[in-house]
Structures are given as structure tokens and as C-alpha cells.
Amino acid sequence: xxAQSSVTTAAIEIRGxxxxxxxxxxxxxxxxxxxxxxxLVLVGPSGCGKSTLLRMLxxxxxxxxxxxxxxxxxxxxxxxxxxxxxGARDAGLVFQSYALWPHMTVxxxxxxxxxxxxxxxxxxxxxxxxxLRLLDITALAGRYPAEISGGQQQRTAIARTLAPQPSILxxxxxxxxxxxxxxxxxxxxxxxxxxxxxATSVYxxxxxxxxxxxxxxxxxxxxxxxxxxxxxxxxxxxxxxTFVATFLGTPPANLLPVVRxxxxxxxxxxxxxxxxxxxxxxxxxxxxxPQQVAIxxxxxxxxxPARFAEAAPIAGQTMVTAMVGDLRVTGIADGYFTAEPGAxxxxxxxxxxxxxxxxxxxxxxx
Amino acid sequence: xxxxxxPMPRRSRWLRSGVLxxxxxxxxxxxxxxxxxxxxxxxxxxxxxxxxxxxxxASRLSENLFWKPLLNTMLLxxxxxxxxxxxGGFLAWxxxxxxxxxxxxxxxxxxxxxxxxxxxxxxxxxxxxxxxRLGGSLGFFEANGIPIPDWLAWGLVPTLIxxxxxxxxxxxxxxxxxxxxxxxxxxxxxxxxxxxRARIFFSIIxxxxxxxxxxxxxxxxxxxxxxxxxxxxxxxxxxxxxxxxRLFGMIExxxxxxxxxxxxxxxxxxxxxxxxxDRLVSGRRAFTTVTGKGGRTKRFALGPWRWxxxxxxxxxxCLTTVVPVLVLAASSLAPQSGALFSNWTLHFWIGEGGxxxxxxxxxxxxxxxxxxxxxxxxxLGLVVAFTTMLLxxALAWVIVQRKGTLIANLLxxxxxxxxxxxxxxxxxxxxxxxxxxxxPLPSLYGTFALLVLAATAHTLPFAVQSGRSVLxxxxxxxxxxxxxxxxxxxxRMAFIIFPLAVRxxxxxxxxxxxxxxxxxxxxxxxxxxxSPVLSMVAYRYASEGFMQFANAITLLILVMCLGASxxxxxxxxxxxxxxxx
Numbered sequence: 001x002x003a004q005s006s007v008t009t010a011a012i013e014i015r016g017x018x019x020x021x022x023x024x025x026x027x028x029x030x031x032x033x034x035x036x037x038x039x040l041v042l043v044g045p046s047g048c049g050k051s052t053l054l055r056m057l058x059x060x061x062x063x064x065x066x067x068x069x070x071x072x073x074x075x076x077x078x079x080x081x082x083x084x085x086x087g088a089r090d091a092g093l094v095f096q097s098y099a100l101w102p103h104m105t106v107x108x109x110x111x112x113x114x115x116x117x118x119x120x121x122x123x124x125x126x127x128x129x130x131x132l133r134l135l136d137i138t139a140l141a142g143r144y145p146a147e148i149s150g151g152q153q154q155r156t157a158i159a160r161t162l163a164p165q166p167s168i169l170x171x172x173x174x175x176x177x178x179x180x181x182x183x184x185x186x187x188x189x190x191x192x193x194x195x196x197x198x199a200t201s202v203y204x205x206x207x208x209x210x211x212x213x214x215x216x217x218x219x220x221x222x223x224x225x226x227x228x229x230x231x232x233x234x235x236x237x238x239x240x241x242t243f244v245a246t247f248l249g250t251p252p253a254n255l256l257p258v259v260r261x262x263x264x265x266x267x268x269x270x271x272x273x274x275x276x277x278x279x280x281x282x283x284x285x286x287x288x289x290p291q292q293v294a295i296x297x298x299x300x301x302x303x304x305p306a307r308f309a310e311a312a313p314i315a316g317q318t319m320v321t322a323m324v325g326d327l328r329v330t331g332i333a334d335g336y337f338t339a340e341p342g343a344x345x346x347x348x349x350x351x352x353x354x355x356x357x358x359x360x361x362x363x364x365x366x
Numbered sequence: 367x368x369x370x371x372x373p374m375p376r377r378s379r380w381l382r383s384g385v386l387x388x389x390x391x392x393x394x395x396x397x398x399x400x401x402x403x404x405x406x407x408x409x410x411x412x413x414x415x416x417x418x419x420x421x422x423x424a425s426r427l428s429e430n431l432f433w434k435p436l437l438n439t440m441l442l443x444x445x446x447x448x449x450x451x452x453x454g455g456f457l458a459w460x461x462x463x464x465x466x467x468x469x470x471x472x473x474x475x476x477x478x479x480x481x482x483x484x485x486x487x488x489x490x491x492x493x494x495x496x497x498x499r500l501g502g503s504l505g506f507f508e509a510n511g512i513p514i515p516d517w518l519a520w521g522l523v524p525t526l527i528x529x530x531x532x533x534x535x536x537x538x539x540x541x542x543x544x545x546x547x548x549x550x551x552x553x554x555x556x557x558x559x560x561x562x563r564a565r566i567f568f569s570i571i572x573x574x575x576x577x578x579x580x581x582x583x584x585x586x587x588x589x590x591x592x593x594x595x596x597x598x599x600x601x602x603x604x605x606x607x608x609x610x611x612r613l614f615g616m617i618e619x620x621x622x623x624x625x626x627x628x629x630x631x632x633x634x635x636x637x638x639x640x641x642x643x644d645r646l647v648s649g650r651r652a653f654t655t656v657t658g659k660g661g662r663t664k665r666f667a668l669g670p671w672r673w674x675x676x677x678x679x680x681x682x683x684c685l686t687t688v689v690p691v692l693v694l695a696a697s698s699l700a701p702q703s704g705a706l707f708s709n710w711t712l713h714f715w716i717g718e719g720g721x722x723x724x725x726x727x728x729x730x731x732x733x734x735x736x737x738x739x740x741x742x743x744x745x746l747g748l749v750v751a752f753t754t755m756l757l758x759x760a761l762a763w764v765i766v767q768r769k770g771t772l773i774a775n776l777l778x779x780x781x782x783x784x785x786x787x788x789x790x791x792x793x794x795x796x797x798x799x800x801x802x803x804x805x806p807l808p809s810l811y812g813t814f815a816l817l818v819l820a821a822t823a824h825t826l827p828f829a830v831q832s833g834r835s836v837l838x839x840x841x842x843x844x845x846x847x848x849x850x851x852x853x854x855x856x857x858r859m860a861f862i863i864f865p866l867a868v869r870x871x872x873x874x875x876x877x878x879x880x881x882x883x884x885x886x887x888x889x890x891x892x893x894x895x896x897s898p899v900l901s902m903v904a905y906r907y908a909s910e911g912f913m914q915f916a917n918a919i920t921l922l923i924l925v926m927c928l929g930a931s932x933x934x935x936x937x938x939x940x941x942x943x944x945x946x947x
Contacts, residue, residue, distance in 0.1 A: 060557065098551075101556075112556075113560065164560075
């Protein structure tokens with residue numbers, strides 16, 4: 001009974017979703033459930049299947065297998081072949097290219113979906129004026145897409161998607177065509193809009209900073225599969241795979257490949273941790289956060305000899321990257337720090353490894 | 367150390383700064399384009415010219431001289447533009463926007479008809495549909511007992527059909543290019559808005575490709591009103607005149623002034639429409655396309671209509687490419703027009719004279735006039751290809767280098783002027799200028815040189831365009847990065863500029879060659895009867911009723927054109943390996 005009620009309250013429910021193009025599997029057995037009002041971010045490297053997943057949510061592609069439900073209503077079902085039309089899903093999509101119709105003005109672009117939905121003229125005009133105000137583009141209403149800047153085109157595309165008040169908003173890498181400053185601005189703007197509309201949002205990006213700052217839920221995708229799904233802090237603190245551990249977090253976490261020698265795990269000749277942390281494994285990857293790597297010798301802690309590579313100051317500290325053999329290791333130095341590239345350096349590992357992974361990338365339960 | 371810069375004499379720097387080259391080019395294009403057009407205009411302002419204006423526009427003769435031909439011309443123009451828009455648009459929609467099977471094949475079949483000269487289609491039509499009205503040998507259908515009414519054998523209807531069969535592929539090319547630029551995102555955004563297929567087509571796709579539709583209809587209209595071969599072969603025998611056949615008749619019978627007047631009126635008809643359509647679409651900010659990411663196009667599922675629509679498109683393609691060629695080939699082998707597929711003989715190609723067939727005439731390859739015409743045609747094609755590309759490259763270079771200056775604007779405007787002038791009217795202008803001796807220079811009428819001049823001038827718009835695209839291949843930074851390695855001008859020419867430009871130049875030259883080999887309307891007025899080109903010989907045989915000879919020559923022209931087109935296609939797509947996706 002309980003399970004039943006949780007299904008009906010889920011805004012988006014994805015069950016066993018697969019998409020194959022010929023022999024290539026773009027999306028492989030994806031299961032995601034998010035509640036109403038959630039901001040779900042699909043993040044992963046290019047080619048991981050996140051855009052295909054989004055297009056299936058939008059109804060532009062049918063699944064090969066599995067099911068998509070919005071508010072408990074089945075939208076796509078690979079098994080039953082039920083596919084609700086893209087326009088009949090109460091969902092809106094913001095395209096990466098914006099996809100503004102070049103022959104319509106900003107206002108006409110926004111009005112078109114309302115016309116299709118047969119809104120009366122008076123309500124259309126009011127709604128267009130409202131979203132123009134919401135996106136702060138009232139002054140551009142009479143312009144054509146070719147006559148406004150990239151950032152303004154972006155706002156127009158969002159306004160067009162919001163106009164018919166969809167209960168689900170889909171975003172396909174909407175900020176990737178903007179310059180860095182505009183991107184930060186629009187990020188805040190999107191958060192504001194999300195709060196204002198209360199619509200459940202699905203947002204595709206390859207930028208983990210966007211994922212971390214905007215999401216209520218994050219799904220990390222890799223090669224068509226969900227590597228891990230959960231709230232962003234949970235993913236950051238308890239990564240379940242080496243892929244998630246290295247993909248999320250700024251600066252990226254370090255994974256040290258170690259082998260068992262006697263009673264300890266060693267990297268090169270340096271004994272790093274007792275063998276017991278890796279259970280029965282003879283080989284493992286140890287996760288150390290940058291803040292667990294100190295620059296210089298710390299007595300009583302394992303010390304790795306390294307060569308300096310680069311340094312970047314962050315908020316009064318310095319993020320130092322050094323090479324341990326072929327391995328890039330990042331640590332934090334207090335204050336400002338710099339050295340000649342290639343200069344010898346000692347890195348100390350403070351504290352125990354944050355997580356232990358098997359060589360196949362999976363986390364060791366502890 | 368001496369100073370690094372070598373001071374240059376003032377005068378040579380002035381020369382070097384490139385005033386000489388633009389000035390020379392300006393003088394040349396003025397001579398090639400402005401002078402003939404000015405001359406033909408002034409020739410009609412003399413007392414005889416004024417008489418000709420009256421005769422053409424306001425006399426007892428004018429109905430036959432001008433108004434009826436004008437009506438026919440406009441009917442042809444409008445009919446062809448409409449037909450081409452419908453057929454070309456249908457095929458483009460099918461190939462670009464749907465999941466029809468065999469899309470590559472349909473695409474190829476839809477682009478080919480433009481490579482086949484319009485007189486080939488006209489001759490093939492005659493071979494099949496000719497009826498007994500004019501005597502002479504019958505067409506295939508009537509000889510086999512299927513009566514063909516006059517309206518289907520001669521005059522407006524067959525001319526219209528033949529011209530549509532020729533020009534629809536031009537419309538197809540333009541519309542297909544526009545449709546494939548409509549990104550899938552634009553269509554999917556419409557789907558997300560809930561719009562159904564018809565709504566998406568009429569509210570999104572159609573408005574976005576409107577400029578292409580306008581361009582396609584105005585270009586096919588201009589092509590149809592300027593065409594000479596089809597109305598001459600199918601209309602003239604029953605006295606159906608268009609402006610271009612009228613113009614030809616006037617000049618041929620020595621009524622030059624009247625011919626010039628009609629030429630000017632023909633230019634006015636063709637140019638005003640092109641001008642209007644240009645005004646209609648250019649400057650409309652609504653039509654500036656916003657290029658999105660990726661060239662993905664959305665293909666609609668046709669469902670059960672896939673194969674029926676494929677069959678329709680395939681049939682259209684066959685009727686306009688394979689069938690005319692087959693008919694011409696069979697006819698050039700068959701002694702009797704009623705039995706196209708029996709008693710085949712190579713007589714019309716290589717037979718000796720004096721026999722029963724072809725009134726004792728020898729086969730084509732034994733006919734000295736024809737062999738000379740073949741040689742003249744090849745020579746003309748090659749020479750014009752060379753002069754055109756050379757001049758086009760030089761013009762494009764100056765226009766690009768001095769972008770925005772008065773001289774660049776002037777050069778590009780003048781170079782694009784011939785686009786507005788139908789080639790037969792252009793030929794008339796050349797007769798007006800060079801038909802009589804100019805000072806000590808002899809009359810050039812009927813000479814090879816005159817044809818080279820006229821042809822070069824008339825292909826200038828194409829030449830400048832391809833010159834610009836060739837120069838676009840060699841961007842300034844490619845050359846500059848070579849310069850920074852210390853390479854001198856000759857090294858750069860040999861290893862950077864030439865390899866990058868040569869293919870574009872070759873491809874452009876081949877297309878000019880094809881244009882020349884299959885052209886009839888420009889050469890028909892300018893070449894004398896004694897040293898003709900192939901297309902003229904074919905036209906003459908056809909008007910004398912020797913259909914097999916005409917068809918055989920046309921086939922020869924076709925083979926040359928298709929061979930060259932294939933070569934150009936290979937050059938453009940295969941050889942530039944670095945362009946493979």
C-alpha cells in the first residue's frame with residue numbers, strides 16, 4: 001500500500017528504461033524517481049546518453065524498453081508501445097540551440113505554443129506579457145531572433161517554454177553556448193524561475209558545478225547507465241564508484257592505486273594504509289580528498305615523493321597539483337604557494353582514506 | 367645595419383598599390399557587359415530604332431510582333447514557375463523531410479535533368495509525339511496508330527511540359543538546400559508546443575523556406591522566358607512565338623532594330639521579376655536564419671505512403687532523365703521513327719553516304735561539317751572555361767581585397783548584371799556592338815572570338831561567385847601562417863595556394879564547359895552557318911526533319927555534359943580528402 005502511494009506522488013518515474021540505436025545502447029536500464037518540485041540534474045561526459053534520456057522524457061524519442069510516468073500517468077512504455085505525444089505531456093523543453101523560429105518575433109515565438117493550445121486572445125496577450133516580464137525581456141518583444149544576443153535568445157527560449165505553464169520543465173545543456181559570466185547569471189536566473197514556477201525540472205549538463213549548485217537530485221550517467229543517483233551532497237560524500245568520485249567535486253578527489261604487501265597497502269615503496277581497510281583485496285584504489293593531502297612532510301603520516309606541476313590559489317589557500325610518477329595528485333597548501341615546475345616536493349596523506357574501491361570501480365562496503 | 371625598409375619609388379608604389387589591376391578590370395567588364403547593353407539601347411534610339419519601337423509596340427504589326435509573343439512568354443514563365451515549384455518542392459520535401467526509401471537515388475534523379483539540355487527533352491518529345499500536321503516522318507505514337515492531337519504535339523502545352531521537365535531540378539536543388547537547413551530543433555520545438563504535422567509544416571517549415579521558394583520560382587520563371595530551344599523546336603513549326611523566338615526571327619531576317627527592341631523588352635520582363643523577387647526577400651529581417659547547432663534534420667514517417675510516394679518520385683525522375691536519353695539513343699539507331707526498337711543500325715553514326723536511308727547522307731562520324739563542329743565545340747568550351755575562371759578569379763580577388771570600396775561595389779554590380787539578361791538578348795546586344803566594324807577593327811560577327819567574348823561576359827556572375835568560393839578556400843591566415851615560416855611568394859603559391867584552390871577552379875571550369883557545350887540560345891545568333899557548334903548543327907537538322915541526326919548529336923552533347931558533370935562531382939567530393947566527415 002505504501003509503495004503504491006509513493007508511486008502516485010512521484011512527479012517523474014523512470015523504470016528500466018533502455019534505448020538502442022542498432023547495436024549501440026545509448027541508454028541502459030535507467031531507474032530514477034523524483035518527487036514533485038524536484039530539480040533533477042543528469043550529468044555525465046559527452047556521449048553518456050543523458051541527452052537521449054532527456055529526449056525520451058520529452059517524447060521526441062520512443063524507448064526500446066522500459067517505462068516513463070509523469071504524475072503516475074504512463075507517457076512512454078517500450079513494452080506496451082504507449083507513447084503520449086510530445087505536445088500532450090504537459091512538459092516543456094529548452095533546446096541547447098534555443099530552436100527559436102527565425103521568422104517569428106520574440107513575442108510571436110512565445111505566443112505560438114499558446115495559439116496551438118487554443119488559448120483565447122486576451123489570455124494569450126496577458127501570459128506573453130507576464131513571461132516577458134519574468135524573463136526581463138519586455139523591451140525585445142518586437143525583435144526577431146537574429147537581432148538579439150545569445151543571452152537574450154536564451155531568455156526568449158526559456159520564456160517560450162514557460163508560457164503554457166508546463167508542470168515539467170526539461171533543459172538540454174541550456175547554458176553551454178553562453179560565456180562564463182553570463183552562465184553564472186543565468187544559473188541564478190534559472191533557480192529563481194524554478195522556485196517561482198514550482199515545476200519539476202530535469203536539467204542535462206556535462207558541467208558538474210552546475211549539477212552541484214542547482215540540483216535537488218543528481219543522476220551521474222556513464223556509458224548509458226546511471227552510476228549513482230541521489231542528493232548532490234550524498235553523491236559527493238559517499239561516491240559509490242570511482243567514476244562518480246573523480247567526476248564530482250572541485251578540486252577533483254585523488255584515487256591512489258595501491259597493492260597489498262604483507263600487512264599494508266603500498267603505492268610504489270610507500271606504505272599508505274593497513275591492508276585491513278581493503279578487506280581481502282590484493283589491489284585497490286584509495287580515495288583521498290585534496291584537503292587530506294598536505295604539502296610538505298607531516299610526521300607520522302605516509303609521505304609521497306612528487307614533482308611540482310601547477311598551483312592555483314583558491315580562497316586564501318592554494319590548490320597544488322604534483323606528479324607522483326605518472327599520477328596527478330592534488331593537495332591543499334595554506335596561504336600562497338608556488339614552485340618551479342618539476343621541483344621535488346613531498347606530499348603527506350593526513351587521515352584515513354575516505355573510501356576504498358575495488359579495481360572494477362565499485363566501492364567497498366564498510 | 368642599414369635601414370630595414372627599402373624605400374620604394376613613389377610612382378611604382380602607386381602602381382603596385384593595385385590601382386592598375388582594378389582599373390584594367392573595370393575597363394574590361396565595362397567593355398564586356400556595359401558596352402553591348404548600352405549599344406543595343408542606343409541602337410533603338412536612332413530614327414530607325416524609333417520606327418522599330420513604334421512597329422513593335424503600336425502598329426498593325428505589333429499584335430504579332432510583340433503582344434502575342436509576350437502573352438505566350440508570360441504563360442510559359444508562370445506555368446513553368448508554378449509547375450517547377452510544385453514538382454521540385456514535392457520532391458525536395460520527400461527527399462529531405464521524410465523517411466522515403468531510396469533517398470540518395472531520388473536525390474540524384476532529381477538533380478540530373480538540369481544537366482540535360484532543354485533541347486534534348488524537346489527533341490525526345492518530338493520523337494515520341496510528333497503528329498501528321500506538318501508532314502515529314504511521324505512520331506513513335508502516331509506511327510503506331512495512337513493518334514496525337516495537335517495541342518499535345520505542338521505549341522504551348524508540350525513546350526510547357528518540356529521546360530518544366532528541365533527546370534524543376536533547379537527548383538528542387540534550391541528548395542532542398544533550404545529545407546535541409548531547417549534544423550530538427552525548430553521542428554521539435556513545434557512538437558513540444560503540441561503542434562500537429564500540418565501546423566508545423568505551414569507555421570514553421572514553410573515560412574522559414576519562403577526565400578528559397580521565391581528564389582526558385584523567379585529563377586525558373588526567368589529561365590523559361592529566356593529559353594529558346596524548346597519553343598523553337600516545338601512552337602515555331604505551328605507559329606507559336608515567344609519573345610526569344612521572335613527576337614531570333616527578327617535578327618535572322620535582317621530586321622535588326624526590331625530585334626533589338628524585342629531584346630530590350632525581353633530583358634525588361636526577365637529582369638523585373640528577378641529584381642522584384644530579390645526586393646521581396648532581401649532586407650526582410652524575418653528571414654535571417656539563426657543557425658543552431660548541428661545539421662540534423664527531422665524526418666517524418668510516411669507510414670503506408672512510403673512506397674507509393676517513392677514510386678511517384680521515381681517515375682518523375684525516370685520520365686525526365688532516363689526516358690529522354692533512351693528515346694534519343696534508340697532514335698539515333700532506328701531507321702524508322704515508328705519502330706524505335708527494331709532494325710537498329712549504326713548508319714546514322716558511322717554509315718557511308720549514298721545508300722537508301724537518310725537521303726543518302728553519310729553518318730555523323732564521316733561528316734566533315736560535324737567533325738569540325740565537334741572540334742569547335744570542344745575548343746569553345748575549353749577556351750571559355752579558361753577565360754571565365756581567370757577573369758572570375760581576378761574579379762573576385764579585387765572585390766574581396768577592396769571590400770566596401772566604390773570600385774569593388776561597381777565591379778561586383780557590373781559582373782552580376784548578365785544574370786538579369788537572357789542569353790539570346792545578350793547575344794543580340796553583342797551583334798549590336800560588334801556586328802559592324804568599329805573604327806579600324808573589323809566586324810567580329812560570326813567569328814570564334816566574338817563567341818568567346820560573349821560567352822565569357824555572360825558567365826561572369828557564375829565566374830565571380832566561384833572565384834569567391836575558391837578564394838574562400840584560401841583564407842588569409844593559411845597564407846599568413848605559411849609566410850611566418852619564411853616561405854616566399856612562389857613557395858606559398860606552389861604549396862599552399864595552388865593545392866587549395868586548384869580543385870575549386872577545376873570544378874568551376876568544368877561547369878562552365880558544360881554550360882557552353884549544351885548552350886544553344888547564345889550561340890544560335892552569334893555563330894555563322896559555316897562554322898557551327900554541335901548544338902546548332904542539331905538544331906538545324908531538327909528543323910530540316912532529320913530527327914535521327916539531331917538526336918544523335920544531342921546524345922553526343924549529353925554524353926559530354928554528363929561526363930564532365932560526373933568529373934566535377936568527383937573532384938568536389940572525392941579528391942579533397944581532408945573534407946571527409
